[in-house]
Amino acid sequence: MTFTADILKLFDEKWALVTAGAPDSFNTMTVSWGGMGTLWSRPVVTVYIKPVRYTHEFLDRNEYFTVSFFDGRYKKALALLGSKSGRDTNKVALSGLTPKEITPEAVGFEEAEATIVCRRILRQDLDLEAIPDFAKKTYYETEAPHTMYIGEIEKIL
């Protein structure tokens, strides 16, 4: 499948769900920071996830994750999945979205207009020392910096 998007607006305006884990045990959360491109001559997706997120544990434990995009009708569902934690709520049920097994190691959603299946090829905690002052002040006064996960795109559905 060909994936066409205005890459500078895709994450920032449309948002996405990052989902990791197996169908019987997964977690998902909304992201608006991310990118797509090329690394080591492979097509990749990059996402940035704070260590305090429950999804972070699932990303660390699993080699695969999915990045799912939705049309505007699901913005409310994405807002909910980005404001509650799967640690203490069944937020997927509350969102009304329908999880779907994509492979035994990858979960997506029936309602997604595009789902990218990624195999993690790099995981790296952002180095606070290397982060510019404006971002340090805004994002990292109280919480540890994001972890960057880069996944090789295996499939686009």
Ligand SMILES: Cc1cc2nc3c(=O)[nH]c(=O)nc-3n(C[C@H](O)[C@H](O)[C@H](O)COP(=O)(O)O)c2cc1C
């Ligand atoms: C529009 C939007 C974008 C977000 N983008 C990110 C992001 O890129 N990285 C991140 O760590 N958290 C981001 N968040 C916050 C998480 O989605 C939120 O903390 C979520 O409740 C974490 O869920 P979890 O604890 O079940 O993993 C975003 C939230 C919203 C509403």
